[in-house]
Amino acid sequence: MRTWLRSCFAAVTVSATLVATGLPAAACGEDDKPAVPAARTPGDPGAIKNVKAVGNVPDAAGAISINFLDYGRRDVMVVSGEFGLKVYDLTKDPAAPKLVGQVSLPGLWETEDTEVDQNRKLVFLSRDPRAYGGTTHTGESGIYVVDVSKPEAPAILSYVKVPAGHTTSCVDGCRYLWTGGPAKADDQPADWGGRPIWVTDVRDPKHPKVNPQPIELARNDGKTDYVHDVQVDDDGVAWVSGRGGVRGYWTSGIHRDPLTNKVRRATAHEPVPYAGGGIAETAAPSRFMHNSFHPAGHRVGDGAWRGQDLIYATEENFVDGCAGDGVLTISSLAGSYHGEGWRSTPEKPFRLQSVGTWGVNGQEGSDPASDDCSAHYFDVRGKILVQSFYAQGTRFLDVSDPTNPRQIAYYRPGDASAWAPYWHGKYVYVADNARGVDILQLTK
Incomplete structure (x- = not known):
């Protein structure tokens, strides 16, 4: 298992002082050449503060994404990676997951942010075009729909080809899927900077239907570009992250369309813009936003921006050393509710106001010898x-004042390759591509 794979994007140089990337392009997902191992200090023992490591699942080595399913009296964790899908029972001891089932698909590519339908007990697993030895130029992409109604016997219900395949996300209550990324295929328009979103109807999960017309076009100052991932907030707004920023859409209900000023019904195929736009270059020089979080219905913080509508997003970017690597960004959505983010052009760019940022470079607990420092999920x-x-491990931040995020705890094993952490019960489950799943408990 390659423990050094990075998430997929391509950095864009936005000023003469920035180097787009200090690594082969494959480290950013735009090329098909092998990436290089993350830099590590020989014998590095790692670092830990205000966190207790309560468990580890080594047989999940290669883990990229984690999700959880509630079966009433059973608590189940599903883990995806280049091995396919593994199903663990947490019921007896959530600190010692028990492997109960799996779908073996060796040769997949990453499977970032795999999502589940809690009600129908389905898992939606993306097939990136680089899976099974393919390439971004000509490889096949698609979606596997996996039935996990019986955790001990997960089974593939269907597979459908889709023109995108890096990440697949549920929208409109998992009745539809939005699939985006990675770099464009050879048979896609030459002026695209990456793949946008294709919509798949999974109301009948045995017979998914892909709409041939993509959406979320012209997202990067008028240019169609790489959509990386989608997160849906508690109000049902789907926030689309990628090159060019973060934009939110209604996918159901009746809403006023700010681009036409007409009231219409939002659907997964014809969503209604809500808010969002480009992230300020001073906060995220690459403007490649990996994933996001919108605290709908509640505030994350109580500081200087009390009551302000904020969008939290990760910039993923790799340059020489850590200083220019991707950061956590916090931006205000003020001034973006009337379609400003959809009217942005290179001549008249629209950018969200930056509120705060946080990066791991130089922070307590970091390994100064590693250059694998980009922010991730x-x-x-x-x-x-x-x-x-990544190699700088898992960080806990107090964001009660979004203008000044503060690190309060960290867990960085010497061999860390942390991709994604998930709160679940009293623990945090970390998908670590090298270590499997680490189970942490915040002690402060």
Whole structure:
């Protein structure tokens, strides 16, 4: 198992002082050449503060994404990676997951942010075009729909080809899927900077139907570009992250369309813009936003921006050393509710106001010898945000004042390759591509 794979994007140089990337392009997902191992200090024992490591699942080595399913009296964790899908029972001891079932698909590519349908007990697993030895140029992409109604016997219900395949996300209550990324295929328009979103109807999961017309076009100052991932907030707004920023859409209900000023019904195929736009270059020089979180219905923080509508997003970017690597960004959505983010052009760019940022470079607990420092997936509970930073491990931040995120705890094993942390019960489960699943408990 390659423990050094990075998430997939391509950095864009936005100023003469920035180097787009200090690594082969494959480290950013735009090329098909092998990436290089993350830099590590020989014998590095790692670092830990205000966190207790309560368990580890080594047979999940290669883990990229984690999700949880509630079966009433059973608590189940599903883990995806290049091995396919593994199913663990947490009921007896959530610190010692028990492997009960799996779908073996060796040769997949990453499977970032695999999502589940809690009600129908389905898992939606993306097939990136680089799976099974393919390439971004000509490889096949699609979606596996996996039935986990019986955790001991997960089974593939269907597979459908889709013109995108890096990540697949549920929208509109998992009745539809939005699939985006990675770099464009050879048979896609030459002026695209990456793949946008294709919509798949999974109301009948045995017979998914893909709409041939993509959506979320012209997202990067008028240019169609790489959509990386989608997160849906508690109000049902789907937030689309990628090159060019973060934009939110209604996918159901009746709403006023700010681009036409007409009231219409939002659907997964014809969503209604809500808010969002480009992230300020001063906060995220690459403007490649990996994933996001919108605290709908509640505030994350109580500081200087009390009551302000904020969007939290990760910039994923790799340059020489850590200083320019991707950071957590916090931006205000003020001034973006009238379609400003959809009217942005290179001549008249629209950018969200930056509120705060946080990066791992130079922080307590970091390994100064490693250059594998980009921000990656994160999860929020109350005022505590937990985030993965690859070789720099898992970081816990107090974001009660979004203008000044503060690190309060960290867990960085010497061999860390942390991709994504998840709050679940009293623990945080970390998908670590090298270590499997680490189970952590915040002690402060």
